[in-house]
Amino acid sequence: MSMIVYTSSAQDEEPAGAFAFSIRQFANQDDYTLGFSLSTPTRVKKLSWFFTFDARPYRRKVRVQQSNNLFFQYAEDRYLIGIGGAFQKQLVESFGAYLQLSTHYTWGRYSGTNLNPPSGVMFVPDAGIFLQARDTFTFKLGYAYQGAFSELRRVTTNSHHRFAFAITMDL
Amino acid sequence: MKNLILGLLLISMSSLLSCELLFPSDDEDECLWITCQSGPFYSDLDIRVTINEKNPTVPVEVFIGNIEDDIFLFSAELSKEWTSFNLEANTYYSVMAFYQEGDNTIVAINGKTLFAPSDDCGCDYDGGYTNLDVRLAD
Numbered sequence: 001m002s003m004i005v006y007t008s009s010a011q012d013e014e015p016a017g018a019f020a021f022s023i024r025q026f027a028n029q030d031d032y033t034l035g036f037s038l039s040t041p042t043r044v045k046k047l048s049w050f051f052t053f054d055a056r057p058y059r060r061k062v063r064v065q066q067s068n069n070l071f072f073q074y075a076e077d078r079y080l081i082g083i084g085g086a087f088q089k090q091l092v093e094s095f096g097a098y099l100q101l102s103t104h105y106t107w108g109r110y111s112g113t114n115l116n117p118p119s120g121v122m123f124v125p126d127a128g129i130f131l132q133a134r135d136t137f138t139f140k141l142g143y144a145y146q147g148a149f150s151e152l153r154r155v156t157t158n159s160h161h162r163f164a165f166a167i168t169m170d171l
Numbered sequence: 172m173k174n175l176i177l178g179l180l181l182i183s184m185s186s187l188l189s190c191e192l193l194f195p196s197d198d199e200d201e202c203l204w205i206t207c208q209s210g211p212f213y214s215d216l217d218i219r220v221t222i223n224e225k226n227p228t229v230p231v232e233v234f235i236g237n238i239e240d241d242i243f244l245f246s247a248e249l250s251k252e253w254t255s256f257n258l259e260a261n262t263y264y265s266v267m268a269f270y271q272e273g274d275n276t277i278v279a280i281n282g283k284t285l286f287a288p289s290d291d292c293g294c295d296y297d298g299g300y301t302n303l304d305v306r307l308a309d
Contacts, residue, residue, distance in 0.1 A: 061279075069276060070275070070276050071277045071278070073307070074280055075281040111265075111283065112267075112280045112281045113280055
Protein backbone atom coordinates (compact mmCIF):
# COMPACT_ATOMS: atom_id res chain seq x y z
CA MET A 1 0.00 0.00 0.00
CA SER A 2 1.51 3.33 -0.96
CA MET A 3 0.68 6.71 0.28
CA ILE A 4 0.88 9.81 -1.88
CA VAL A 5 1.65 12.96 0.06
CA TYR A 6 0.82 16.27 -1.54
CA THR A 7 2.78 19.31 -0.44
CA SER A 8 2.55 22.93 -1.59
CA SER A 9 4.99 25.74 -1.16
CA ALA A 10 3.67 28.76 0.73
CA GLN A 11 5.06 30.92 -2.04
CA ASP A 12 3.13 29.16 -4.78
CA GLU A 13 -0.34 30.19 -3.68
CA GLU A 14 -1.40 33.56 -2.24
CA PRO A 15 -4.25 33.45 0.27
CA ALA A 16 -7.45 34.47 -1.48
CA GLY A 17 -9.40 37.35 0.07
CA ALA A 18 -6.45 39.13 1.73
CA PHE A 19 -6.10 42.87 1.11
CA ALA A 20 -3.27 45.35 1.08
CA PHE A 21 -3.54 49.13 1.45
CA SER A 22 -0.99 51.49 -0.11
CA ILE A 23 -0.17 55.17 0.10
CA ARG A 24 1.42 56.09 -3.21
CA GLN A 25 3.04 59.09 -4.86
CA PHE A 26 3.98 59.95 -8.44
CA ALA A 27 6.25 62.90 -9.12
CA ASN A 28 8.47 64.67 -11.59
CA GLN A 29 9.91 68.18 -11.56
CA ASP A 30 6.64 69.65 -12.86
CA ASP A 31 3.93 67.59 -11.22
CA TYR A 32 3.01 65.55 -8.15
CA THR A 33 0.10 63.31 -7.22
CA LEU A 34 -0.76 61.57 -3.97
CA GLY A 35 -3.19 58.72 -3.58
CA PHE A 36 -4.03 55.31 -2.25
CA SER A 37 -4.66 51.84 -3.61
CA LEU A 38 -6.43 48.76 -2.35
CA SER A 39 -5.15 45.47 -3.70
CA THR A 40 -6.05 41.84 -3.39
CA PRO A 41 -3.93 38.89 -4.49
CA THR A 42 -5.12 36.35 -7.03
CA ARG A 43 -4.54 32.64 -7.13
CA VAL A 44 -2.00 33.20 -9.87
CA LYS A 45 1.48 33.25 -8.41
CA LYS A 46 2.65 36.70 -7.27
CA LEU A 47 -0.13 38.51 -9.17
CA SER A 48 -2.58 40.89 -7.55
CA TRP A 49 -5.36 43.23 -8.66
CA PHE A 50 -5.70 46.76 -7.36
CA PHE A 51 -7.97 49.80 -7.35
CA THR A 52 -6.48 53.27 -7.07
CA PHE A 53 -7.44 56.88 -6.46
CA ASP A 54 -4.91 59.69 -6.90
CA ALA A 55 -5.17 63.45 -6.83
CA ARG A 56 -2.92 66.46 -7.16
CA PRO A 57 -2.88 68.05 -3.67
CA TYR A 58 -2.45 71.54 -5.11
CA ARG A 59 -3.52 73.57 -8.13
CA ARG A 60 -1.07 73.45 -11.02
CA LYS A 61 -0.90 76.33 -13.46
CA VAL A 62 -1.47 75.27 -17.06
CA ARG A 63 -1.33 77.46 -20.11
CA VAL A 64 -3.76 77.04 -23.03
CA GLN A 65 -3.35 78.87 -26.33
CA GLN A 66 -6.52 80.65 -27.40
CA SER A 67 -5.28 82.34 -30.57
CA ASN A 68 -2.00 83.44 -32.15
CA ASN A 69 -0.97 85.86 -29.40
CA LEU A 70 -3.46 85.08 -26.64
CA PHE A 71 -2.95 82.50 -23.92
CA PHE A 72 -5.05 81.63 -20.90
CA GLN A 73 -3.42 80.36 -17.73
CA TYR A 74 -5.65 78.26 -15.49
CA ALA A 75 -5.22 76.78 -11.99
CA GLU A 76 -5.96 73.10 -12.49
CA ASP A 77 -7.10 70.41 -10.02
CA ARG A 78 -6.61 66.84 -11.26
CA TYR A 79 -7.93 63.45 -10.16
CA LEU A 80 -7.32 59.90 -11.31
CA ILE A 81 -9.20 56.68 -10.62
CA GLY A 82 -8.04 53.34 -11.93
CA ILE A 83 -7.65 49.60 -11.80
CA GLY A 84 -4.72 47.39 -12.65
CA GLY A 85 -2.60 44.34 -12.04
CA ALA A 86 0.72 43.94 -10.27
CA PHE A 87 3.40 41.26 -10.36
CA GLN A 88 6.13 40.90 -7.72
CA LYS A 89 9.22 38.73 -7.82
CA GLN A 90 11.35 38.24 -4.75
CA LEU A 91 15.05 38.24 -5.68
CA VAL A 92 17.13 38.25 -2.50
CA GLU A 93 15.55 37.76 0.95
CA SER A 94 13.23 40.77 1.42
CA PHE A 95 14.25 42.57 -1.77
CA GLY A 96 12.72 42.16 -5.20
CA ALA A 97 11.28 43.71 -8.35
CA TYR A 98 7.73 44.57 -9.38
CA LEU A 99 5.78 45.39 -12.52
CA GLN A 100 2.38 47.10 -12.55
CA LEU A 101 0.03 47.84 -15.43
CA SER A 102 -3.02 49.99 -14.83
CA THR A 103 -5.67 51.96 -16.64
CA HIS A 104 -6.94 55.21 -15.20
CA TYR A 105 -9.69 57.67 -15.94
CA THR A 106 -8.54 61.21 -15.22
CA TRP A 107 -10.54 64.42 -14.95
CA GLY A 108 -9.87 67.90 -13.69
CA ARG A 109 -11.25 71.33 -12.88
CA TYR A 110 -10.14 74.88 -13.63
CA SER A 111 -10.72 77.34 -10.80
CA GLY A 112 -12.55 80.57 -11.49
CA THR A 113 -14.17 79.45 -14.74
CA ASN A 114 -16.85 77.09 -16.02
CA LEU A 115 -14.28 75.55 -18.39
CA ASN A 116 -12.76 72.21 -17.46
CA PRO A 117 -9.54 70.58 -18.64
CA PRO A 118 -9.77 67.54 -20.89
CA SER A 119 -10.61 64.23 -19.30
CA GLY A 120 -9.81 60.80 -20.60
CA VAL A 121 -8.17 57.46 -20.18
CA MET A 122 -4.52 57.00 -19.30
CA PHE A 123 -2.46 53.83 -19.44
CA VAL A 124 0.26 53.64 -16.77
CA PRO A 125 3.00 51.01 -16.73
CA ASP A 126 5.09 51.11 -13.56
CA ALA A 127 8.19 49.07 -12.72
CA GLY A 128 10.77 49.13 -9.96
CA ILE A 129 12.13 47.53 -6.83
CA PHE A 130 10.60 46.74 -3.50
CA LEU A 131 11.77 46.08 0.04
CA GLN A 132 9.70 44.10 2.53
CA ALA A 133 9.84 44.92 6.21
CA ARG A 134 8.49 42.77 9.06
CA ASP A 135 6.31 40.76 6.67
CA THR A 136 3.73 43.55 6.84
CA PHE A 137 5.13 46.62 5.12
CA THR A 138 6.47 46.88 1.59
CA PHE A 139 8.31 49.91 0.26
CA LYS A 140 8.31 50.38 -3.51
CA LEU A 141 10.42 52.71 -5.63
CA GLY A 142 10.12 52.77 -9.39
CA TYR A 143 9.51 54.53 -12.68
CA ALA A 144 6.06 55.12 -14.17
CA TYR A 145 4.93 56.41 -17.56
CA GLN A 146 1.58 58.19 -17.63
CA GLY A 147 0.56 57.68 -21.21
CA ALA A 148 -2.27 59.92 -22.33
CA PHE A 149 -4.79 59.35 -25.06
CA SER A 150 -6.63 61.66 -27.45
CA GLU A 151 -7.72 64.96 -25.93
CA LEU A 152 -5.23 64.82 -23.10
CA ARG A 153 -2.31 65.07 -25.50
CA ARG A 154 -3.48 68.49 -26.60
CA VAL A 155 -2.95 70.25 -23.29
CA THR A 156 -0.69 67.94 -21.33
CA THR A 157 2.53 69.87 -21.59
CA ASN A 158 4.40 68.34 -18.70
CA SER A 159 6.44 65.21 -19.02
CA HIS A 160 4.79 61.79 -18.92
CA HIS A 161 7.70 60.36 -16.92
CA ARG A 162 7.27 59.94 -13.17
CA PHE A 163 9.08 58.61 -10.15
CA ALA A 164 6.81 56.24 -8.23
CA PHE A 165 6.98 55.65 -4.49
CA ALA A 166 4.58 53.62 -2.37
CA ILE A 167 4.25 52.17 1.12
CA THR A 168 2.03 49.11 1.34
CA MET A 169 0.58 47.50 4.43
CA ASP A 170 -0.92 44.03 4.40
CA LEU A 171 -4.35 44.01 6.07
CA MET B 172 2.42 43.79 13.89
CA LYS B 173 -0.64 44.62 11.84
CA ASN B 174 -2.89 43.57 14.72
CA LEU B 175 -0.96 45.95 16.97
CA ILE B 176 -1.46 48.85 14.56
CA LEU B 177 -5.17 48.11 14.12
CA GLY B 178 -5.52 47.79 17.88
CA LEU B 179 -3.86 51.15 18.49
CA LEU B 180 -6.17 52.79 15.94
CA LEU B 181 -9.26 51.30 17.60
CA ILE B 182 -8.10 52.35 21.07
CA SER B 183 -7.40 55.92 19.85
CA MET B 184 -10.81 56.23 18.22
CA SER B 185 -12.69 54.80 21.20
CA SER B 186 -10.79 57.10 23.58
CA LEU B 187 -11.81 60.15 21.61
CA LEU B 188 -15.45 59.07 21.49
CA SER B 189 -15.63 58.11 25.17
CA CYS B 190 -14.09 61.42 26.26
CA GLU B 191 -16.82 63.32 24.46
CA LEU B 192 -19.53 61.22 26.13
CA LEU B 193 -18.11 61.15 29.67
CA PHE B 194 -16.74 64.68 29.79
CA PRO B 195 -18.86 66.96 27.62
CA SER B 196 -17.25 70.34 27.04
CA ASP B 197 -18.58 73.24 29.06
CA ASP B 198 -18.10 75.37 25.94
CA GLU B 199 -20.90 73.49 24.22
CA ASP B 200 -23.29 74.49 27.05
CA GLU B 201 -22.24 78.12 26.68
CA CYS B 202 -22.83 78.03 22.94
CA LEU B 203 -26.48 77.08 23.51
CA TRP B 204 -27.10 80.57 24.90
CA ILE B 205 -25.25 82.51 22.23
CA THR B 206 -26.92 84.01 19.21
CA CYS B 207 -24.54 84.47 16.31
CA GLN B 208 -24.47 87.74 14.45
CA SER B 209 -26.22 87.54 11.11
CA GLY B 210 -23.54 89.32 9.09
CA PRO B 211 -22.47 90.11 6.43
CA PHE B 212 -18.88 89.58 7.42
CA TYR B 213 -15.77 90.87 5.75
CA SER B 214 -12.35 89.31 5.21
CA ASP B 215 -9.26 90.15 3.17
CA LEU B 216 -8.72 88.70 -0.28
CA ASP B 217 -4.95 88.81 -0.85
CA ILE B 218 -4.24 88.78 -4.57
CA ARG B 219 -0.74 87.79 -5.60
CA VAL B 220 0.60 88.82 -9.01
CA THR B 221 3.95 88.76 -10.82
CA ILE B 222 5.69 92.12 -10.99
CA ASN B 223 8.65 92.21 -13.37
CA GLU B 224 10.29 94.45 -15.97
CA LYS B 225 7.74 93.55 -18.64
CA ASN B 226 4.84 93.95 -16.20
CA PRO B 227 5.61 96.74 -13.68
CA THR B 228 1.87 97.01 -13.09
CA VAL B 229 -0.73 94.29 -13.58
CA PRO B 230 -4.38 95.06 -14.35
CA VAL B 231 -6.79 92.69 -12.59
CA GLU B 232 -10.54 92.22 -12.74
CA VAL B 233 -12.47 90.70 -9.84
CA PHE B 234 -15.76 88.84 -10.29
CA ILE B 235 -18.24 87.24 -7.92
CA GLY B 236 -18.57 83.57 -8.86
CA ASN B 237 -16.93 82.26 -12.00
CA ILE B 238 -15.85 84.58 -14.80
CA GLU B 239 -18.71 83.39 -17.01
CA ASP B 240 -21.29 84.38 -14.37
CA ASP B 241 -20.40 87.93 -15.45
CA ILE B 242 -20.90 89.52 -12.01
CA PHE B 243 -18.15 92.10 -12.32
CA LEU B 244 -17.10 93.59 -8.99
CA PHE B 245 -14.18 95.92 -9.71
CA SER B 246 -10.90 96.30 -11.57
CA ALA B 247 -7.56 97.53 -10.27
CA GLU B 248 -4.01 98.18 -11.44
CA LEU B 249 -1.65 96.37 -9.06
CA SER B 250 1.92 97.56 -8.63
CA LYS B 251 2.88 95.30 -5.72
CA GLU B 252 3.20 91.53 -5.54
CA TRP B 253 0.62 91.31 -2.74
CA THR B 254 -2.48 93.47 -2.58
CA SER B 255 -5.33 93.03 -0.09
CA PHE B 256 -8.98 93.84 -0.71
CA ASN B 257 -11.52 93.75 2.12
CA LEU B 258 -14.51 91.96 0.63
CA GLU B 259 -17.67 90.23 1.79
CA ALA B 260 -16.82 86.79 3.17
CA ASN B 261 -18.37 83.38 2.43
CA THR B 262 -18.40 84.31 -1.24
CA TYR B 263 -16.58 82.78 -4.23
CA TYR B 264 -14.40 85.27 -6.13
CA SER B 265 -12.59 84.90 -9.45
CA VAL B 266 -9.71 87.05 -10.61
CA MET B 267 -8.32 87.71 -14.11
CA ALA B 268 -4.81 89.14 -14.31
CA PHE B 269 -3.45 90.45 -17.62
CA TYR B 270 0.21 90.09 -18.51
CA GLN B 271 2.37 90.87 -21.52
CA GLU B 272 5.16 88.54 -22.67
CA GLY B 273 6.59 90.05 -25.83
CA ASP B 274 3.82 89.99 -28.41
CA ASN B 275 1.79 87.55 -26.34
CA THR B 276 -0.97 88.39 -23.87
CA ILE B 277 -1.33 86.00 -20.94
CA VAL B 278 -4.59 86.03 -18.99
CA ALA B 279 -4.19 84.28 -15.63
CA ILE B 280 -7.43 83.09 -14.03
CA ASN B 281 -8.01 81.70 -10.57
CA GLY B 282 -10.89 81.52 -8.09
CA LYS B 283 -11.41 80.77 -4.45
CA THR B 284 -14.01 81.11 -1.69
CA LEU B 285 -13.28 83.84 0.83
CA PHE B 286 -14.32 82.43 4.19
CA ALA B 287 -15.01 84.37 7.36
CA PRO B 288 -13.24 83.04 10.47
CA SER B 289 -15.46 81.40 13.08
CA ASP B 290 -15.16 81.04 16.84
CA ASP B 291 -15.54 77.95 19.03
CA CYS B 292 -19.31 78.21 18.86
CA GLY B 293 -19.27 78.29 15.08
CA CYS B 294 -20.19 81.96 14.84
CA ASP B 295 -18.61 83.91 12.00
CA TYR B 296 -16.89 87.23 12.56
CA ASP B 297 -14.95 89.84 10.58
CA GLY B 298 -11.30 89.27 9.87
CA GLY B 299 -9.08 86.58 8.42
CA TYR B 300 -7.72 86.36 4.90
CA THR B 301 -7.47 84.11 1.86
CA ASN B 302 -4.69 84.09 -0.74
CA LEU B 303 -5.51 84.04 -4.45
CA ASP B 304 -2.51 83.34 -6.67
CA VAL B 305 -2.63 84.68 -10.24
CA ARG B 306 1.11 84.83 -10.76
CA LEU B 307 2.62 83.76 -14.06
CA ALA B 308 3.70 80.15 -14.17
CA ASP B 309 7.45 79.59 -14.41
